[in-house]
Amino acid sequence: MPKKAAGRAGRPRDENVHRAILDAARDLIRDEGYASFSIEGVAARAGVAKQSIYRRWSSKGALLVDLYMDGLDRLEPALGRGFPDDLLAVLQQTTKRVQDPTYANILKSVVVEAQSDPDMRKLVLKKIVEPRREAAKTLITNAIAAGELPSTLDAEMIVDFVFGAVWFNLLLGDANLTSQFARRIVKTIELLSPASRP
Amino acid sequence: MPKKAAGRAGRPRDENVHRAILDAARDLIRDEGYASFSIEGVAARAGVAKQSIYRRWSSKGALLVDLYMDGLDRLEPALGRGFPDDLLAVLQQTTKRVQDPTYANILKSVVVEAQSDPDMRKLVLKKIVEPRREAAKTLITNAIAAGELPSTLDAEMIVDFVFGAVWFNLLLGDANLTSQFARRIVKTIELLSPASRP
Amino acid sequence: MPKKAAGRAGRPRDENVHRAILDAARDLIRDEGYASFSIEGVAARAGVAKQSIYRRWSSKGALLVDLYMDGLDRLEPALGRGFPDDLLAVLQQTTKRVQDPTYANILKSVVVEAQSDPDMRKLVLKKIVEPRREAAKTLITNAIAAGELPSTLDAEMIVDFVFGAVWFNLLLGDANLTSQFARRIVKTIELLSPASRP
Amino acid sequence: MPKKAAGRAGRPRDENVHRAILDAARDLIRDEGYASFSIEGVAARAGVAKQSIYRRWSSKGALLVDLYMDGLDRLEPALGRGFPDDLLAVLQQTTKRVQDPTYANILKSVVVEAQSDPDMRKLVLKKIVEPRREAAKTLITNAIAAGELPSTLDAEMIVDFVFGAVWFNLLLGDANLTSQFARRIVKTIELLSPASRP
DNA sequence: CCGTAAACGAGACGGTACGTCCTGTCTTCTA
DNA sequence: TAGAAGACAGGACGTACCGTCTCGTTTACGG
Numbered sequence: 001m002p003k004k005a006a007g008r009a010g011r012p013r014d015e016n017v018h019r020a021i022l023d024a025a026r027d028l029i030r031d032e033g034y035a036s037f038s039i040e041g042v043a044a045r046a047g048v049a050k051q052s053i054y055r056r057w058s059s060k061g062a063l064l065v066d067l068y069m070d071g072l073d074r075l076e077p078a079l080g081r082g083f084p085d086d087l088l089a090v091l092q093q094t095t096k097r098v099q100d101p102t103y104a105n106i107l108k109s110v111v112v113e114a115q116s117d118p119d120m121r122k123l124v125l126k127k128i129v130e131p132r133r134e135a136a137k138t139l140i141t142n143a144i145a146a147g148e149l150p151s152t153l154d155a156e157m158i159v160d161f162v163f164g165a166v167w168f169n170l171l172l173g174d175a176n177l178t179s180q181f182a183r184r185i186v187k188t189i190e191l192l193s194p195a196s197r198p
Numbered sequence: 199m200p201k202k203a204a205g206r207a208g209r210p211r212d213e214n215v216h217r218a219i220l221d222a223a224r225d226l227i228r229d230e231g232y233a234s235f236s237i238e239g240v241a242a243r244a245g246v247a248k249q250s251i252y253r254r255w256s257s258k259g260a261l262l263v264d265l266y267m268d269g270l271d272r273l274e275p276a277l278g279r280g281f282p283d284d285l286l287a288v289l290q291q292t293t294k295r296v297q298d299p300t301y302a303n304i305l306k307s308v309v310v311e312a313q314s315d316p317d318m319r320k321l322v323l324k325k326i327v328e329p330r331r332e333a334a335k336t337l338i339t340n341a342i343a344a345g346e347l348p349s350t351l352d353a354e355m356i357v358d359f360v361f362g363a364v365w366f367n368l369l370l371g372d373a374n375l376t377s378q379f380a381r382r383i384v385k386t387i388e389l390l391s392p393a394s395r396p
Numbered sequence: 397m398p399k400k401a402a403g404r405a406g407r408p409r410d411e412n413v414h415r416a417i418l419d420a421a422r423d424l425i426r427d428e429g430y431a432s433f434s435i436e437g438v439a440a441r442a443g444v445a446k447q448s449i450y451r452r453w454s455s456k457g458a459l460l461v462d463l464y465m466d467g468l469d470r471l472e473p474a475l476g477r478g479f480p481d482d483l484l485a486v487l488q489q490t491t492k493r494v495q496d497p498t499y500a501n502i503l504k505s506v507v508v509e510a511q512s513d514p515d516m517r518k519l520v521l522k523k524i525v526e527p528r529r530e531a532a533k534t535l536i537t538n539a540i541a542a543g544e545l546p547s548t549l550d551a552e553m554i555v556d557f558v559f560g561a562v563w564f565n566l567l568l569g570d571a572n573l574t575s576q577f578a579r580r581i582v583k584t585i586e587l588l589s590p591a592s593r594p
Numbered sequence: 595m596p597k598k599a600a601g602r603a604g605r606p607r608d609e610n611v612h613r614a615i616l617d618a619a620r621d622l623i624r625d626e627g628y629a630s631f632s633i634e635g636v637a638a639r640a641g642v643a644k645q646s647i648y649r650r651w652s653s654k655g656a657l658l659v660d661l662y663m664d665g666l667d668r669l670e671p672a673l674g675r676g677f678p679d680d681l682l683a684v685l686q687q688t689t690k691r692v693q694d695p696t697y698a699n700i701l702k703s704v705v706v707e708a709q710s711d712p713d714m715r716k717l718v719l720k721k722i723v724e725p726r727r728e729a730a731k732t733l734i735t736n737a738i739a740a741g742e743l744p745s746t747l748d749a750e751m752i753v754d755f756v757f758g759a760v761w762f763n764l765l766l767g768d769a770n771l772t773s774q775f776a777r778r779i780v781k782t783i784e785l786l787s788p789a790s791r792p
Numbered sequence: 793c794c795g796t797a798a799a800c801g802a803g804a805c806g807g808t809a810c811g812t813c814c815t816g817t818c819t820t821c822t823a
Numbered sequence: 824t825a826g827a828a829g830a831c832a833g834g835a836c837g838t839a840c841c842g843t844c845t846c847g848t849t850t851a852c853g854g
Contacts, residue, residue: 010824011823017826035314040814049827054816108313111369115306116233121370129370150389157363157386160371164362165355167370171309172319172327173358188355191348191390208803209845215805238835247806252837406829407819413831431710436809445832450811504709507765511702512629517766525766546785553759553782556767560758561751567705568715568723568761569754584751587744587786604798605850611800634840643801648842794854805844810837818831823824 013055020046021053025067030102034109061113061120065127068106072097083143084186087162090135091182094166098177107170133159148193158189211254218244219251223265228300232307237261259311259318263325266304270295281341282384285360288333289380292364296375305368331357346391356387409452416442417449421463426498430505435459457509457516461523464502468493479539480582483558486531487578490562494573503566529555544589554585607650614640615647619661624696628703655707655714659721662700666691677737678780681756684729685776688760692771701764727753742787752783 024046029037039060043050057063072093080086098104110128114121137159143149165185169175190196222244227235237258241248255261271291278284296302308326312319334357341347347356363383367373420442425433435456439446453459469489476482494500506524510517533555539545561581565571586592618640623631633654637644651657666687674680692698704722708715731753737743743752759779763769784790 011826013825033314038814039816043827047827049825049829050816051818051828052826055825112310112313114370115310116231125370153389154382154386157382160363160366160373161359161386164364164366165358166362168358168362168365171369172312172323172365175358184352184355188352188359191351206803207801207847209805211804212845236835237837241806245806247804248837249807249839250805253804404829405821405827407821407831409830410819429710432808434809435811439832443832445830445834446811447813447833448831451830508706508709510766511706512627521766549785550778550782553778556759556762556769556779557755557782560760560762561754562758563762563766564754564758567765568708568719571754580748580751584748584755587747603796603852605800606852607799608850632840633842637801641801643799643803644842645802645844646800649799796851796853798849798851800847800849802846803844804846805842807841808839809841810839813834813836815833815835816831818829820828820830821826823826 017046017048017052018056020048021056021063022067022070024048025063026070026102026106029064029067029105029109034105034112037109059113059117059120061110061117062123064106064110064113065123068097068103068110069127083139083146083148084190087136087139087189088182088186090132090139091162091166091185092179094132095177095179095182098170104170104177111167111171129163133163136162143193148195150192150194153192158192162189215244215246215250216254218246219254219261220265220268222246223261224268224300224304227262227265227303227307232303232310235307257311257315257318259308259315260321262304262308262311263321266295266301266308267325281337281344281346282388285334285337285387286380286384288330288337289360289364289383290377292330293375293377293380296368302368302375309365309369327361331361334360341391346393348390348392351390360387413442413444413448414452416444417452417459418463418466420444421459422466422498422502425460425463425501425505430501430508433505455509455513455516457506457513458519460502460506460509461519464493464499464506465523479535479542479544480586483532483535483585484578484582486528486535487558487562487581488575490528491573491575491578494566500566500573507563507567525559529559532558539589544591546588546590549588558585611640611642611646612650614642615650615657616661616664618642619657620664620696620700623658623661623699623703628699628706631703653707653711653714655704655711656717658700658704658707659714659717662691662697662704663721677733677740677742678784681730681733681783682776682780684726684733685756685760685779686773688726689771689773689776692764698764698771705761705765723757727757730756737787742789744786744788747786752786756783 021042025037025042028041028045032041037060039050039053042048042063043053053063057066081089098107107128110124114124137155140149140153140155140158144151144153144155162185166177166182169177169181175181219240223235223240226239226243230239235258237248237251240246240261241251251261255264279287296305305326308322312322335353338347338351338353338356342349342351342353360383364375364380367375367379373379417438421433421438424437424441428437433456435446435449438444438459439449449459453462477485494503503524506520510520533551536545536549536551536554540547540549540551558581562573562578565573565577571577615636619631619636622635622639626635631654633644633647636642636657637647647657651660675683692701701722704718708718731749734743734747734749734752738745738747738749756779760771760776763771763775769775
């Protein structure tokens with residue numbers, strides 16, 4: 001007769017299974033790319049039943065989102081040094097992760113999944129896109145308030161510019177998403193500041 | 199006396215079949231979205247053999263690229279009025295087409311296909327992305343030469359900003375890709391011009 | 397405490413699916429003949445996935461062999477009454493089954509499949525041909541030993557004669573493969589017996 | 595107003611095309627067997643249009659029948675030496691041809707085609723099966739009339755025995771269809787003759 | 793020597809089926 | 824209840840041939 005009412009009845013989920021799935025998924029998308037990434041393949045590689053994956057993630061995309069976030073630092077620690085430096089830090093968190101082709105593949109796949117699944121799109125926005133956009137947006141509006149950027153600036157559009165450049169190059173562009181690339185972005189934004197004028 | 203040396207041997211491709219495929223594909227992606235878009239489905243809807251599709255397009259993606267371009271005007275005619283107006287025209291060609299959800303879906307699908315097929319990626323760049331980027335790049339560099347934009351400007355990055363904003367919002371964003379949105383983009387770029395300074 | 401060590405892992409094959417496939421296959425070959433007999437057609441008619449057929453049978457031919465054997469009595473029970481009667485019984489098992497045009501079609505199809513697939517040929521021999529030939533061969537050699545047939549007889553050749561007559565008429569001949577036909581075969585073999593001589 | 599009723603208008607059939615088709619078909623069935631024998635394949639190998647094959651033969655089977663008969667000697671020359679020798683000669687014409695695996699394959703294929711095409715079945719009977727059966731039947735009935743075989747004999751059944759043994763071993767049996775095999779057949783038939791009795 | 797007409801290589805065409813892969817769900821046994 | 828295993832209905836893949844068709848070109852004969 002089971003005692004504890006808190007912990008639900010039955011056998012608890014096995015944490016090793018969780019890890020095995022994430023590891024197998026990461027290895028698979030590293031080795032084969034998104035084209036041959038399937039739940040079936042992950043299960044086989046992880047030595048796990050398909051059901052054990054579906055029990056944890058409602059779709060391929062949800063798994064990929066967790067896979068991208070897995071081990072990713074929180075944003076805040078790097079911040080606090082003001083407009084151009086903090087914006088650079090935000091962008092470099094992404095460029096750094098995406099330098100690893102594995103994570104670049106994951107991020108591309110996440111976008112793919114979002115195109116045909118509205119729930120997935122919401123999830124991607126909430127877990128990956130919005131946190132970074134919000135951070136950047138705040139930095140921009142603060143910079144405007146501080147007179148470091150013109151008061152007429154369309155802050156939302158600047159955020160679109162900055163992240164658009166990153167996403168575009170991830171998905172279709174030729175640019176290597178290096179730290180240097182992030183620096184070029186920020187440099188170009190800085191040209192808008194009154195201080196940059198002759 | 200041989201007539202046409204040019205005309206290749208064998209029965210020529212049937213233009214009606216070509217049209218039927220494009221029409222069926224467009225209808226299908228309009229009615230069902232990309233998720234249930236299949237070569238099989240297009241063939242059935244067009245009343246055509248699958249082979250007749252594969253004979254013309256090597257992949258689902260290649261078909262989608264042609265589908266997006268089908269009936270799209272050349273860029274040049276709209277140009278010739280100088281930097282901000284021409285840039286706006288270039289962007290509005292896309293925003294206009296993408297206002298139709300059918301073409302928005304096609305364009306999303308094209309990006310999806312490009313993520314798992316390097317040939318497809320090249321095709322998308324060559325047929326859809328690069329022509330517009332080149333047009334915009336030329337406008338930007340001309341504007342710099344004319345002193346309408348600062349000489350220190352990273353033209354390539356401006357192009358990334360401009361198209362990044364469009365692609366990002368197509369794939370993941372909340373912005374409605376209206377003509378007004380294109381205007382906001384151009385307005386923000388104009389803030390860089392020396393003339394806009396106090 | 398583990399119960400059954402024997403029961404293999406995973407969901408067991410569904411016996412209803414097995415039956416549905418055999419029934420659909422039989423109906424199909426009855427109604428349409430071998431020409432339009434396809435795995436696809438069987439699956440559709442059985443309301444079953446193609447994979448469920450391939451899981452059980454490696455080829456169309458293997459399915460047909462099982463289909464022919466399905467419900468066919470073992471040979472032995474009918475035997476035990478000595479040379480001419482037992483030989484007749486062996487032959488009549490086949491003529492009886494083949495009186496039903498459905499099973500005649502199946503048997504023809506089985507030969508067809510065997511012509512282009514060595515594995516199939518082995519299967520047909522093992523499951524259909526050899527058991528009957530062995531039974532007949534034993535009866536012949538016993539009859540020789542008992543002096544009912546001449547000691548100089550080439551027993552293997554007699555078996556070839558007897559079954560050759562059946563197979564030939566099934567595949568190419570005009571003879572209706574009735575019980576009477578089997579009787580004619582046995583009668584002709586009996587002419588070899590010393591007892592039949594003047 | 596066309597004059598000659600005999601020679602029809604238009605370009606006459608090219609005899610080289612005819613030969614090229616037969617040669618390509620023979621080579622194909624020799625090298626690949628019946629499994630991958632297709633009109634498409636023959637056309638490609640012969641360097642000929644598919645239509646040129648369909649113009650001459652109504653089906654794959656009709657082509658195969660001609661292919662088998664191509665270059666085959668008439669039956670008669672070998673005959674005239676009485677019952678056992680002439681029967682042997684008739685059988686050996688077939689065993690000899692069938693020693694070449696190419697022709698064995700053709701003959702098997704011909705039977706295959708006959709199973710799903712009534713016209714083909716008639717053609718095979720008329721052009722390949724019946725002539726030989728008729729020859730044998732005549733020899734048997736003559737032998738009965740001459741007292742070389744018992745008067746009670748079922749001549750048709752003997753023919754079934756003799757050709758059944760050949761066809762069975764061609765299609766399903768282990769016996770190598772050598773001249774020696776034909777001799778064994780005839781030997782066993784001879785056991786029926788009154789002269790063979792003690 | 794010219795026009796008609798069939799033959800010819802080539803290859804497109806609507807179809808049908810192939811055997812494989814993957815989806816998301818289910819059913820079994822074992823822990 | 825979780826978990827490994829694997830069956831299940833379903834859908835699509837890309838390929839191979841079928842037999843028919845439409846091209847441009849070639850080759851004979853009859854006028």
